Each structure stands twice: as structure tokens, then as C-alpha cells.
Amino acid sequence: MGTREVIGSGPSDLGFDIHADIDDSHSSPAPDLRGDPMAPVREVAIDPSAVLDFSVRSDAIQGREGNFLFTVGSTGSGKSTLQHFLVYWLHCDRTLNLDYASTEEAHVHDAHLNQWIQEFARGYLPERTPQGTLQEFRIGFSQKGRPRLDFSFVEISGEDIRSILPNPSDPMPRLHAQLEQYLRLQGANRRFVFVSDATANRRDGTGRVFYEDILFSTLIRYLLSERGVNLKKLNILFVASKWDAVKSDYRSVQAYFNTHFTQTRALVDGSSRIRASFIPFSVGDIVLAEEGGETVARVRAVDNTYIRYLVSWVYHSFKGTHLRGGYPRVARSLMGRLMDFARLGY
Numbered sequence: 001m002g003t004r005e006v007i008g009s010g011p012s013d014l015g016f017d018i019h020a021d022i023d024d025s026h027s028s029p030a031p032d033l034r035g036d037p038m039a040p041v042r043e044v045a046i047d048p049s050a051v052l053d054f055s056v057r058s059d060a061i062q063g064r065e066g067n068f069l070f071t072v073g074s075t076g077s078g079k080s081t082l083q084h085f086l087v088y089w090l091h092c093d094r095t096l097n098l099d100y101a102s103t104e105e106a107h108v109h110d111a112h113l114n115q116w117i118q119e120f121a122r123g124y125l126p127e128r129t130p131q132g133t134l135q136e137f138r139i140g141f142s143q144k145g146r147p148r149l150d151f152s153f154v155e156i157s158g159e160d161i162r163s164i165l166p167n168p169s170d171p172m173p174r175l176h177a178q179l180e181q182y183l184r185l186q187g188a189n190r191r192f193v194f195v196s197d198a199t200a201n202r203r204d205g206t207g208r209v210f211y212e213d214i215l216f217s218t219l220i221r222y223l224l225s226e227r228g229v230n231l232k233k234l235n236i237l238f239v240a241s242k243w244d245a246v247k248s249d250y251r252s253v254q255a256y257f258n259t260h261f262t263q264t265r266a267l268v269d270g271s272s273r274i275r276a277s278f279i280p281f282s283v284g285d286i287v288l289a290e291e292g293g294e295t296v297a298r299v300r301a302v303d304n305t306y307i308r309y310l311v312s313w314v315y316h317s318f319k320g321t322h323l324r325g326g327y328p329r330v331a332r333s334l335m336g337r338l339m340d341f342a343r344l345g346y
């Protein structure tokens with residue numbers, strides 16, 4: 001039986017209150033952009049030509065060790081937004097010390113991350129990730145009295161992930177070749193964030209019912225099977241993104257995943273090799289703005305609740321200890337504890 005966790009206070013299966021028990025007293029000032037979409041930030045010179053040319057070479061992946069965070073999900077599910085928000089948040093929280101840890105092409109790597117922070121601060125969401133390219137970023141952060149966490153994460157398009165699904169026109173389903181290389185690294189410590197687009201599962205005829213469930217369960221089977229990547233354990237954070245748009249439709253994030261991810265849940269509940277946590281996620285208040293004849297989504301106000309769940313999970317899952325301040329503790333759900341109780345026969 002798999003281990004299930006929720007972040008914050010339980011008992012999640014009975015209704016998960018995402019706002020419960022968050023102690024804001026030690027946290028950074030919320031980077032609230034409300035009424036000030038062009039919040040001033042430190043300007044950093046960026047050379048656009050350099051920024052364009054930054055993708056991983058296969059020989060640079062060989063033999064790599066360390067912590068790796070893989071954010072996967074379908075196209076447009078919110079993977080890049082989540083990663084940009086994460087970097088932005090780590091920069092904005094003055095209780096955290098953020099460092100970039102790139103070795104090769106450091107200036108281009110760092111320029112990217114600086115640009116993410118600055119764009120996000122202005123309310124701009126990332127562009128869609130181009131298919132075929134994979135970028136790796138290396139960062140580290142620490143908090144007073146807490147050990148530093150160093151980890152790498154990759155930016156990859158949903159197209160290069162959903163190619164794992166069987167397709168009548170392509171007899172060989174496969175992931176992006178370099179993603180596959182990262183996943184198979186011997187010395188890597190892997191964590192996964194599976195991003196579900198909570199606006200894409202509607203049952204009113206506008207949603208792609210069970211599409212993400214099929215994608216996630218196919219990916220999990222591939223990661224665990226001997227014919228696939230053959231990982232011994234999987235530590236996964238399931239994220240229901242764009243929660244701002246659907247939160248009144250569900251009793252809890254558990255109810256969301258139970259409804260739309262029947263096979264993924266069956267895999268998680270049936271395997272002792274999978275450890276899973278579930279959180280809702282949103283960047284905050286999104287508005288559609290007309291810019292240069294185009295409609296673009298902009299963040300009007302950042303929500304500082306969900307991002308703390310994400311940071312807490314990332315830190316705790318790699319370091320096994322909690323951050324202080326406004327970061328919620330990663331708690332076992334009541335259901336998970338009861339399942340252990342039944343399984344272990346206490």
C-alpha cells in the first residue's frame with residue numbers, strides 16, 4: 001500500500017482546509033501586486049540573444065549526481081508557471097537565502113532565472129515551453145538554522161511528456177530523449193511534481209475527462225516497470241493547478257483527485273513503492289489583459305498560501321526536515337495513518 005501525505009492539517013480525505021494552520025508571523029512580506037502590477041524590482045541586464053540559446057547537451061547529463069526535481073504534466077497544465085513562481089518566491093522570501101548553482105554557461109543560466117523573477121514580479125506568466133528543448137536549472141536555498149538544499153530542475157514542454165502515450169500514428173511511444181537520460185541517472189535523488197490542470201477535467205463537456213489520469217498512470221507505470229525506467233521508489237507531489245478557477249467546485253483537493261484520477265489513485269494506493277502527497281496550487285489572482293492586440297494572462301496579486309505548500313514539500317522531501325516560519329509541516333493524512341495501522345497490524 002502506498003504512503004499518502006497531505007501538507008497542512010488533515011484529515012484531508014474528509015475535507016482539506018488549505019488555509020488551516022498557516023502561521024504567517026515569520027514569513028516574508030507577501031509580494032502582493034494588487035493595484036501595482038508593475039511592482040519595481042532590481043533591474044538586471046539580460047542579453048536576449050544569450051537567453052535564447054540555452055539547452056542541455058546530452059554529454060553534460062552523463063554521470064550527474066545530486067537532487068533532481070521533475071515537473072511533469074500535459075501541455076499548458078502550469079508546469080512552467082509553477083517553476084517560475086517557485087524561483088520568484090525563493091527570491092522574495094527574505095527568510096530564505098537563494099543561490100544559483102550553475103557551473104557551465106553560468107551567465108546564461110543565471111540570466112534566465114533573473115529574467116523569470118523580474119517578469120513574474122511584473123505579473124507576466126511564462127511563454128509556452130517550445131517542444132524539443134530541455135533546460136536544466138540548478139539552485140540552492142537555505143534558512144537560518146536549516147541545512148541548505150541544492151537541487152536541479154528541468155524545463156520541458158508537455159508535448160515531450162505526453163509523447164509517452166500510445167498514439168495510432170506513432171508506434172513507439174517515448175519521452176524526450178534527454179529527460180529519459182536524466183530519469184535513468186544512477187546517482188540521482190529524484191522527486192516528481194505531477195501537475196494536473198484543474199480546469200481541464202470538467203465534466204460539463206468542455207473537459208478532457210480522464211486524459212490526465214491516463215497520462216499520469218502511464219507515466220507512473222513506465223517509471224516503475226522493468227521495461228521502463230525501473231525506479232525502485234517514487235516520491236510524487238500531485239498538484240491541482242489553477243485552483244483559483246475551480247476551488248468552489250470541489251470539497252477538497254483529495255475529492256478532486258479521487259474524482260478525476262481513478263487509475264492514478266489505484267496505483268498510488270496499491271504500491272508500497274509510491275509515496276504521494278496532494279496539494280492545490282494557484283499563482284493567485286489572474287486577469288486577462290489586452291496587450292498589442294493580444295489577450296494575455298497576467299498575475300494581479302500573488303497568493304502566498306499554495307506556494308508555501310510547494311516549498312515545504314520540496315524541502316522536506318529532499319532534506320527530511322521542515323522549514324520554519326510560515327511553511328506548513330508535511331503531515332501524514334489520517335487516511336494514510338489508518339492504512340498503515342491496518343497493514344502493519346499495530
Ligand SMILES: Nc1nc2c(ncn2[C@@H]2O[C@H](COP(=O)(O)OP(=O)(O)OP(=O)(O)O)[C@@H](O)[C@H]2O)c(=O)[nH]1
Nearest residue numbers: 075076077078079080081129157158242282283297
Ligand atoms: N487561472 C490560472 N491560470 C493559470 C495558473 N497557472 C497557469 N495558468 C494559465 O495556464 C497557462 C499555461 O501555463 P504554463 O505554465 O505555460 O503551462 P506548461 O505546463 O508549462 O505548458 P507547456 O510548456 O506548453 O507544456 C498560463 O499561461 C496561464 O494562462 C493559475 O495558477 N491560475
Ligand SMILES: [Mg+2]
Nearest residue numbers: 079080128129
Ligand atoms: Mg512550460
